[in-house]
Amino acid sequence: xxxxxxxxxxxxxxxxxxxxxxxxxxxxxxxxxxxxxxxxxxxxxxxxxxxxxxxxxxxxxxxxxxxxxxxxxxxxxxxxxxxxxxxxxxxxxxxxxxxxxxxxxxxxxxxxxxxxxxxxxxxxxxx
Numbered sequence: 001x002x003x004x005x006x007x008x009x010x011x012x013x014x015x016x017x018x019x020x021x022x023x024x025x026x027x028x029x030x031x032x033x034x035x036x037x038x039x040x041x042x043x044x045x046x047x048x049x050x051x052x053x054x055x056x057x058x059x060x061x062x063x064x065x066x067x068x069x070x071x072x073x074x075x076x077x078x079x080x081x082x083x084x085x086x087x088x089x090x091x092x093x094x095x096x097x098x099x100x101x102x103x104x105x106x107x108x109x110x111x112x113x114x115x116x117x118x119x120x121x122x123x124x125x126x127x
Contacts, residue, residue, distance in 0.1 A: 001072075001095070002122050009033050009099070009124050023078050026101050030076045030124070031060055038063040043071055054090040057083060062091065071095070078102035080111035080121065088119055101125055 012033050013026060031047060038045040043063030049070070050058035063072040073091040075084035076099035088096045098115070100108045101124040108123060115121055 002097070002120060005034070005037060005097070005099075006122050006124055008037055013124070023101075026078075026124075027060075027076055030074075030099055030101070034061045034074050038072070049073065049091065050087075051090045051092075056087045056090050059084070059087050059091055062093065069093075072097070074099060076101065079104075079108050080114045082114050085114050085116055085119060089116065096120065097122055099124060 009030055012029050013021070016025060016029065035045040035047065038061065041063065043065065046062050046064055047060065048058040049062040059073045059075050061074045062070045065071050070091055070093040072095045073088055073093050074097045075088055077084060079100050079102050080098050084098055088098065096119045098119055099122045100111065102108050103125055105125070112121060
């Protein structure tokens, strides 16, 4: 699943003219790709999902099964952020992903400190 997601995101980002690329544009492109990817996988995509029992902010996207159970959850930022990890921890699901896309590999590597067991990391960047 990780390789397929990374491939689809990179394909989408490559189509955006370089002059228009920014962190916000990349983050929103990732959301769009995840939405389509989850539909292709047979899930119902739900953007900005938040567990109402907890104060942490929403995750970017979840995939819901037919029985309304959350199967997969995603957050994305240029680097791994603690707030995303906390939000992902509050979502009861089988798979959790944090997607980073900063060109500064060293900064991304340092931010992996925040990762917790059960949360997978996908690094999206190419020169």
